[in-house]
Amino acid sequence: MNSPFVSDVPAAQAHAAWREARAAAGCPARVETVRVSVGEAVGRVTAEPVWARRSSPAFDSSAMDGIAVRASGTVGATETTPVVVTDFEVVDTGDPLPPGYDAVVMREHVHRTPEGAELRAAVPPYQHVRSIGEDISAAELLLPEGHRLRPVDVAACAAAGVTELVVRRAPIVVIVPTGDEIRPIGAELRPGEILDTNSLMLAAQAREAGCEARVTDIVVDDPEAITTALRAAAEEADLVMVIAGSSAGRDDYTARVVASAGSVAVHGVAVRPGHPVVLGVAKGNPATPVLGVPGYPVSAALTFDIFAAPLLAELEGAAPRERPSATARLARKLPSVFGMDDWVRVRLGRVQNQVVATPLPRGAGVLTSLVRADGLLVVPAGVEGHHAGSEVRVELLRGLSEINRTIVAIGSHDLVLDLAASALRAADPLITLASSNVGSLGGLVALRDGLCHIAGSHLLDPATGEYTLPYVDRLLDGSGIAVIRLVHRDQGLLVAPGNPLGLKGIDDLTRPGLRYVNRQRGAGTRALLDYELSRREIDPSTIPGYSREEHTHLAVAAAVSAGRADTGMGILAAARAFNLDFVPVAQEPYDLVLRADDLSGDLLAPLWDLLASPDFRAQVEALGGYSCAETGQRIR
Ligand SMILES: Nc1nc2c(c(=O)[nH]1)N[C@H]1C(S)=C(S)[C@@H](COP(=O)(O)OP(=O)(O)OC[C@H]3O[C@@H](n4cnc5c(N)ncnc54)[C@H](O)[C@@H]3O)O[C@H]1N2
Numbered sequence: 229m230n231s232p233f234v235s236d237v238p239a240a241q242a243h244a245a246w247r248e249a250r251a252a253a254g255c256p257a258r259v260e261t262v263r264v265s266v267g268e269a270v271g272r273v274t275a276e277p278v279w280a281r282r283s284s285p286a287f288d289s290s291a292m293d294g295i296a297v298r299a300s301g302t303v304g305a306t307e308t309t310p311v312v313v314t315d316f317e318v319v320d321t322g323d324p325l326p327p328g329y330d331a332v333v334m335r336e337h338v339h340r341t342p343e344g345a346e347l348r349a350a351v352p353p354y355q356h357v358r359s360i361g362e363d364i365s366a367a368e369l370l371l372p373e374g375h376r377l378r379p380v381d382v383a384a385c386a387a388a389g390v391t392e393l394v395v396r397r398a399p400i401v402v403i404v405p406t407g408d409e410i411r412p413i414g415a416e417l418r419p420g421e422i423l424d425t426n427s428l429m430l431a432a433q434a435r436e437a438g439c440e441a442r443v444t445d446i447v448v449d450d451p452e453a454i455t456t457a458l459r460a461a462a463e464e465a466d467l468v469m470v471i472a473g474s475s476a477g478r479d480d481y482t483a484r485v486v487a488s489a490g491s492v493a494v495h496g497v498a499v500r501p502g503h504p505v506v507l508g509v510a511k512g513n514p515a516t517p518v519l520g521v522p523g524y525p526v527s528a529a530l531t532f533d534i535f536a537a538p539l540l541a542e543l544e545g546a547a548p549r550e551r552p553s554a555t556a557r558l559a560r561k562l563p564s565v566f567g568m569d570d571w572v573r574v575r576l577g578r579v580q581n582q583v584v585a586t587p588l589p590r591g592a593g594v595l596t597s598l599v600r601a602d603g604l605l606v607v608p609a610g611v612e613g614h615h616a617g618s619e620v621r622v623e624l625l626r627g628l629s630e631i632n633r634t635i636v637a638i639g640s641h642d643l644v645l646d647l648a649a650s651a652l653r654a655a656d657p658l659i660t661l662a663s664s665n666v667g668s669l670g671g672l673v674a675l676r677d678g679l680c681h682i683a684g685s686h687l688l689d690p691a692t693g694e695y696t697l698p699y700v701d702r703l704l705d706g707s708g709i710a711v712i713r714l715v716h717r718d719q720g721l722l723v724a725p726g727n728p729l730g731l732k733g734i735d736d737l738t739r740p741g742l743r744y745v746n747r748q749r750g751a752g753t754r755a756l757l758d759y760e761l762s763r764r765e766i767d768p769s770t771i772p773g774y775s776r777e778e779h780t781h782l783a784v785a786a787a788v789s790a791g792r793a794d795t796g797m798g799i800l801a802a803a804r805a806f807n808l809d810f811v812p813v814a815q816e817p818y819d820l821v822l823r824a825d826d827l828s829g830d831l832l833a834p835l836w837d838l839l840a841s842p843d844f845r846a847q848v849e850a851l852g853g854y855s856c857a858e859t860g861q862r863i864r
């Protein structure tokens with residue numbers, strides 16, 4: 229298996245091949261057992277059944293505060309024929325039932341008289357008595373083997389007289405980061421260097437899964453050095469994870485190294501991200517499973533979930549942890565490569581009583597797609613994707629009550645929405661404002677199709693020079709739609725510091741040799757440019773770079789900042805974020821379009837309160853390039 233070509237083994241087959249290779253090499257099926265006190269046992273997995281050693285309660289006890297009586301002495305008591313008992317004893321909840329008594333009357337139902345205690349109802353035997361063994365009876369099976377211990381479990385064990393438990397020790401995971409360009413967290417980076425964020429993440433994932441995690445020093449891209457590190461790691465580990473070098477690059481040695489230290493069962497699975505994963509074993513006494521984790525962070529995180537987590541659970545003899553799932557409607561079309569399980573990160577929110585899933589960026593390097601994800605959706609290998617509006621099954625990464633309180637904003641992106649998201653969450657930890665960026669037009673279409681609560685729009689109608697409302701009439705039929713002004717913002721040309729080309733405005737964009745970077749079709753900024761061009765009768769094809777598209781203001785700013793373009797149109801805030809200069813072109817309104825019914829609903833009320841808050845408006849204006857003069861006004 230030394231070929232540089234990565235195969236496409238289906239996930240289920242890959243799991244099976246790895247299991248077979250582990251068994252053949254003599255990898256232990258389980259980690260050893262240890263005896264621990266109940267105080268230290270939470271999170272561990274029982275390695276033998278737990279039998280109760282004593283009953284709980286261990287004696288008949290009073291279940292209420294009141295008096296202990298003999299039931300036989302209360303026969304005949306009614307509202308009209310009360311019985312006064314003199315033979316009773318005062319008891320509190322939990323007290324042993326005094327000998328000879330067989331029932332308890334709550335003190336609220338006892339009328340004390342000089343003669344004794346007056347009862348207005350007969351008392352059945354064992355009323356308000358917790359009898360011996362009600363909870364646990366001695367010698368019963370309390371917990372089976374293979375049970376991951378929770379706080380309630382250890383409390384029940386202790387109550388049953390079991391103070392020590394035989395459990396599987398925590399599996400030890402050793403993580404070996406590799407790569408000439410990789411530097412420890414906190415290091416000053418030189419150009420081309422990358423922080424070792426994967427070790428941090430994988431170690432935390434392993435600990436969250438109940439393991440002990442160790443990270444070795446970063447190993448250079450040298451097969452001998454990696455082999456040495458792998459062998460040493462295998463000595464102490466139940467699972468070694470070698471990070472990066474899994475694919476077909478010149479310095480990608482993982483598969484070769486694993487083969488030389490033992491054997492490779494699979495190199496390449498039909499899963500994306502995570503495709504070039506290496507599944508193998510390192511020889512030793514005993515042999516140790518090895519997982520070659522692809523270097524891209526999303527691939528690394530998902531590879532842990534897909535391959536490491538089930539193996540680690542198996543080593544402890546426990547069921548793998550499972551996430552709850554829900555059915556959702558897809559907010560957007562979701563193309564997918566045929567032949568690969570495609571793990572897509574999604575944001576979730578409830579719109580018109582249905583959970584809606586909006587796919588996040590798909591790149592294996594986009595770790596924030598996992599940071600922002602509310603759920604994971606797998607497009608199976610045999611499916612070529614889904615249409616917008618399709619029903620899909622989603623694994624939940626957040627609770628449904630949070631998802632139900634998520635404001636779904638789809639449309640054009642604006643930093644004010646990010647600011648609002650942060651302020652709303654600070655005021656109430658259950659509120660999320662999730663905005664995803666598909667341009668103004670895409671947002672209006674999503675609103676029309678019931679896939680979002682709010683569409684952020686700054687769409688200029690070139691025919692009338694009017695913003696957003698003409699599109700609302702055309703696309704949404706206008707009726708039942710409300711439009712709230714969010715802000716006015718300055719749009720202009722983002723240019724390198726000092727404006728080296730001396731650009732003064734739109735008329736300069738046709739300059740020969742200029743490199744423009746545009747926004748995508750359907751973006752409001754694109755429409756604004758087109759409007760400004762048509763007013764001047766400038767043919768877009770005369771602008772060098774007109775067909776080059778970026779999807780956000782920040783992406784345009786990044787392109788200018790990196791010198792990949794001379795200019796592009798965007799908002800002042802984006803220029804500030806990248807320390808660029810800004811040549812104003814126009815001031816435009818940015819509006820929130822929504823169903824009028826939602827205006828008065830509970831979900832959006834905190835947003836309207838926020839827009840009315842002077843503090844929030846001051847924060848928005850402090851961003852620069854924004855005016856809040858009309859913020860919160862209903863314009864339709
Ligand atoms: N010709 C091919 N190229 C690639 C293929 C392929 O099949 N043929 N597969 C692609 C896929 S899919 C993935 S995933 C990656 C896997 O990359 P490697 O595992 O080989 O890792 P590197 O190339 O060394 O690094 C990729 C990327 O990850 C960064 N990295 C590495 N280690 C860490 C770390 N500890 N913390 C954070 N980031 C890390 C590294 O700097 C790179 O940016 O290969 C594709 N290419």
Ligand code: MOO
Nearest residue numbers: 501502503527592
């Ligand atoms: O399979 Mo790779 O992990 O998509 O980027």
